[in-house]
Amino acid sequence: MMFPRLFTPLTIKGVTIRNRIIATGHLTHFASTDGLVTQRLIDYHVARAKGGIGLIITESMAIHPSTAQSQYTIRLYDRQVLPGLRELTSQIKAYGAAVFCQLHHMGREMTSVDTMRPVVAPSALMDPLKREVPHELSKAEIRELVEAYATCTAHAREAGYDGVEVHCAHGYLIQEFLSPLTNHREDEYGGSFEGRLRFAREVIRAVKGAAGQMVVGIRIDGDEFVDGGLSLEDVQEIVVALVAEGLDYVGLSVGHDLNYPPIFPSMDFPLGCFVYLASAIKRLVDVPVYTSHRINDPALAERILEEGHADLVAMTRATLADPELPNKAKEGDVDGIRPCVGCLQRCFHRLRLRAPISCLGNPAVGREREFAPLPASQPRKVAVVGGGPAGLEAARVLALRRHHVVLFEQEEELGGMLRLAARVPHRDELMGIARWQILQLKRLGVEVRLGQRASAKDLAPFDAVVLATGAEYGPPSLVVSEQVPHYNTLEALELGEAEVAGKTILVVDRDYHNKALGLAERLAQMGAQVVVATEEAEVGVDLDLVNKMMIWERLRELGVKSISKARFEGANGEDVLVVHEGWERVLRGVGAVVVVDKPKANTLLAREMESQFPEKAVYLAGNCAAPRLTPEAIFDGYRIALEI
Numbered sequence: 123m124m125f126p127r128l129f130t131p132l133t134i135k136g137v138t139i140r141n142r143i144i145a146t147g148h149l150t151h152f153a154s155t156d157g158l159v160t161q162r163l164i165d166y167h168v169a170r171a172k173g174g175i176g177l178i179i180t181e182s183m184a185i186h187p188s189t190a191q192s193q194y195t196i197r198l199y200d201r202q203v204l205p206g207l208r209e210l211t212s213q214i215k216a217y218g219a220a221v222f223c224q225l226h227h228m229g230r231e232m233t234s235v236d237t238m239r240p241v242v243a244p245s246a247l248m249d250p251l252k253r254e255v256p257h258e259l260s261k262a263e264i265r266e267l268v269e270a271y272a273t274c275t276a277h278a279r280e281a282g283y284d285g286v287e288v289h290c291a292h293g294y295l296i297q298e299f300l301s302p303l304t305n306h307r308e309d310e311y312g313g314s315f316e317g318r319l320r321f322a323r324e325v326i327r328a329v330k331g332a333a334g335q336m337v338v339g340i341r342i343d344g345d346e347f348v349d350g351g352l353s354l355e356d357v358q359e360i361v362v363a364l365v366a367e368g369l370d371y372v373g374l375s376v377g378h379d380l381n382y383p384p385i386f387p388s389m390d391f392p393l394g395c396f397v398y399l400a401s402a403i404k405r406l407v408d409v410p411v412y413t414s415h416r417i418n419d420p421a422l423a424e425r426i427l428e429e430g431h432a433d434l435v436a437m438t439r440a441t442l443a444d445p446e447l448p449n450k451a452k453e454g455d456v457d458g459i460r461p462c463v464g465c466l467q468r469c470f471h472r473l474r475l476r477a478p479i480s481c482l483g484n485p486a487v488g489r490e491r492e493f494a495p496l497p498a499s500q501p502r503k504v505a506v507v508g509g510g511p512a513g514l515e516a517a518r519v520l521a522l523r524r525h526h527v528v529l530f531e532q533e534e535e536l537g538g539m540l541r542l543a544a545r546v547p548h549r550d551e552l553m554g555i556a557r558w559q560i561l562q563l564k565r566l567g568v569e570v571r572l573g574q575r576a577s578a579k580d581l582a583p584f585d586a587v588v589l590a591t592g593a594e595y596g597p598p599s600l601v602v603s604e605q606v607p608h609y610n611t612l613e614a615l616e617l618g619e620a621e622v623a624g625k626t627i628l629v630v631d632r633d634y635h636n637k638a639l640g641l642a643e644r645l646a647q648m649g650a651q652v653v654v655a656t657e658e659a660e661v662g663v664d665l666d667l668v669n670k671m672m673i674w675e676r677l678r679e680l681g682v683k684s685i686s687k688a689r690f691e692g693a694n695g696e697d698v699l700v701v702h703e704g705w706e707r708v709l710r711g712v713g714a715v716v717v718v719d720k721p722k723a724n725t726l727l728a729r730e731m732e733s734q735f736p737e738k739a740v741y742l743a744g745n746c747a748a749p750r751l752t753p754e755a756i757f758d759g760y761r762i763a764l765e766i
Contacts, residue, residue: 124454125420127427132176132434134410135337135370137284139220139434142427143448144177145170146341146373146414146436147224147287148469149191151478152488157184157197159206162478164213165490170441171217174448177434178219179287180210182226186270189227189295190236192476198225198274207281215282222285222337223278225271225329229295230256230304231379244299244321245306251379264311264321267295272328278336285337285370288322288329292385293378296322297343300360303351303380319363326367339371339409340364344399347381354402361403371410373436374400383668387416389464389551390672394422401431412436418443418462420451442469443481458565460484460558463551468753471666482753483555485515485760493764495522502585504766505530507576507727510538511752512744513590514559515759520588520766521566528569528584530576536560538592539745540752542615546640547647548673552752578730586739586766587731590759591724593745598717600630603693607714614641614716623649625713628698630688631656634664635751638718639673645716646680653709655688655700721749741766 123129129141152163167178183198184190196203207223214221230243233252241249242263243256259267271288278286290296298304299321305312311320330338342361346352352360361372376396377385387395393416400413414436417423423435441447444460451459460483468480468487478488486493501524506517509531517529535541537556544553563570574580581587595610602608609617611633627650631638639662642654654661654677661684662670677684689701698709723746731740741762744755 123452124456125424125451128420128424128435129452132410134285136335137220137337139176140218141174141176141448142434143175143423143441144412144434144436145175145179145438145441146375147179147182147226147289148438149181149194149473149479150488151192151194151473151476153194153196155193157195157200158203159196159210161491162488164210166488167210168213168217169490170445171214171219173441173445174452175219175441176448177222178214179222179224182224182289183274185225185227185274186267188237188239188242189232191228191232193236195236198223198277199270201277204277204281211282220284222287222339223281223283224287224289224341225274225278226289227267227295229293229298230254231293243295243304244311245304247304247306249379251382261309261311268321268324268328271325272332275329275332275336279332279334283336285339286329286333287373288325288338288340290322290340290342291375292343293380296325297378301346301352303346303348315359319360322360322364323367326364326369330368337370339369339373341373341375343376343378344374344396344403345376346378347376347384351380354399358402358406362406365407365409369409371412372403372407373412373414374403375414383671384415386466386470386668387464388466388669388672390548390669391416391464393417393419394426397426397431404430404432410434414438416464418464420447420456420459439464439469442479442487443484457561461551461554463554465552466666466668467751470668474666480753483558483756485757493760495519495764498523498525498766501525502766503583504528504586504588505576505581505584506588506590507581508538508590508592508744508746509533509536509570510590510592510744510755511540511556511559512755512759513538513588514556514563515756516588516590516743516763517568518559518562518566519760519763521563521568523763525766528571529563530571530574530580532573532575534573536570536572542612543752545615545644547643547676549640555752555756576727578727578734581731582735586741588741588743588759588762588766589728589731589746590743590755591727591746593721593749594724595719595721598715599632599719600690600717602628602630602690602698602715603696603712605693605695606712609714609716611637611641611716611718611721614645617645619648622714626651626653626709626711627714627716628709628712629654629716629718631658631661631718633718633720634658634662636662636665636669636673638662639665639670639677641716641718642682643673643677643680646677646682652680652682653685654682655685657688658686660686721745723747723749739766
């Protein structure tokens, strides 16, 4: 076996976990707006249980009416949830996985939009992201919440869970009591270390009292990474004290609203970036410890276990991308694992949009039932034109369904826009999706014709045609000054250091996602003085919060400047006049302008097919249907392949 430690069972208080791979609690937005379990939520977790995972910790569930992550939060305090939870746990366990329930109160890190109640916290200190001033909990209200944790533990026990996890991480209520940054109380629940620890102790004692033979553990931040907050040394002291209350395991996490990106580390973070926190805790306690964050490779997970840093390894987003990861790793099929690339586009970002989670590379997330690629009743001969993410996915799923597939690609390489996107700093992992798709086509025996521009005549013999011809960048939509060269997105990617070093380059964001910021970083790294501007409220206005925060950290170090709500009023040679919210400023010595537009759909072949073969079944996937992002392109390819 390639990964002997990863597939060694572990028993915690009578519950045997068949391997060391776990999924930590993560919000899915698959619950109903009544806070109840849905079939969609069951199917999602069952797919991962079937895939061989050892332990599933279901998403954080509200222990009291005063808390909700969103309108899709499961209300564990309401007994109406029990029938659905019993079905969920029984189906997960039927496929051999253990299942724990996460007990959760958000404290001040929520808004009142879903509960219509005041946000509550140990102290009346406004959360920096949610910007609501909370109600300071009274002692009577604290006692009520402690009792709520016990009641919900009893509900979890009745629902058939193997264990419960008390959420003490991510700046939520219990961490707010623990941290001097958020706990300014002067009574017995604040002040000293013992005072700040009191609420956590009372909760754990209440949970232990209601748990019976269930496993009881915690998830806690290993470090707040904020001046004046909890350090690793502080957390070590806290964990030792809480384990003495009878905890059965400890899970390490990181991040909160005072330091947000580490909660959902993007591809800007190295793999296994926070393993050291678990390692620092493990040497102090005699209960199992799990580690998490950016662990997407079974070889890395095996090394973590081998070196003794942790007893269990959370591969949550990795099993989101490929629920079969554990089975594939056990069989030695590492290359067959669909990678998580840490993009955050369909998991984290969709949560921020209050939409159900999905995955850039795995459109079946949350659609496991309807997106099962069943064999076609009548296999057909299908042409796919375009070897970008949409075309590759269409060809893959068509071949899985036993259609005969031929893929045409006019370039000598597959990958499409992903090959270009991977050239932007800190985005090289994106190409991992295309590499995986290409490998699947080889395994499935798909015929690939590289360097061939397909014509309508070439497609005439096929029963159906999927056009994934992408989109094109034309001339820049804006000319700031007639005296300086202007480049579109693709032309800017081709610029070399000799062409940009020492120049002031203006990058105009008319795409509103990551492209302008990525190009600004690339140009600045090559020695340009970069100003990035947009007509919108901010550059990259549609980009998710984590990626935006991380790239701006680097852009500031590179000296990149930005102008929002910009209006270009004219130029005198290389001097460009910009108006920002009524203020005029002159950008002097602009040597080049990059205009990052949205591309235009390439529909030339689609029009030819409509003209010459109007009766033929033709489907448009990805950017040639409408210019969007990679997740939508892959989703199109998958969906269309199911329709044929």
